[in-house]
Amino acid sequence: MNRARGVSHSNMPSELDQVLKRIFEENPKWWPHGLSARMLDQAFLTKDPDSGRTCGFTGWQFRRDPDGSRVGYYVVGMLPEFRRKGLARRALREMFEHHQPKDVKQRRAYIVEGNTPY
Numbered sequence: 001m002n003r004a005r006g007v008s009h010s011n012m013p014s015e016l017d018q019v020l021k022r023i024f025e026e027n028p029k030w031w032p033h034g035l036s037a038r039m040l041d042q043a044f045l046t047k048d049p050d051s052g053r054t055c056g057f058t059g060w061q062f063r064r065d066p067d068g069s070r071v072g073y074y075v076v077g078m079l080p081e082f083r084r085k086g087l088a089r090r091a092l093r094e095m096f097e098h099h100q101p102k103d104v105k106q107r108r109a110y111i112v113e114g115n116t117p118y
Contacts, residue, residue, distance in 0.1 A: 016043055019057055023077040030112050040075070044099065046091040048082055055082035058095045062104065072104040 016037050024035040037043055043059035056078035063071050074095070076088045096107070 058091045070103050071106050073108050
């Protein structure tokens with residue numbers, strides 16, 4: 001998995017921006033609040049180990065619970081041609097193991113109706 005910062009301030013779309021746009025446009029109802037790099041506190045491009053091509057992304061949004069503890073909401077998206085190969089599971093595992101901030105003790109995800117696991 002290659003690391004990419006989640007915010008791009010240039011006018012040219014980054015590879016991350018292009019991946020997010022393609023995933024969002026495939027099924028906008030899965031992303032009710034939209035999908036952009038600016039929404040993520042951290043984002044990581046995922047590469048297919050066989051082809052080396054970018055196949056998707058993982059990312060974090062950090063929030064505070066009422067008790068003040070920091071919670072990490074995670075997100076994952078795979079391009080259609082790379083689904084059902086275990087790549088999302090692998091990418092999330094790597095993100096959790098290597099890129100979860102130490103002060104994040106709890107992980108959460110939003111799951112939308114109709115989004116079935118691959």
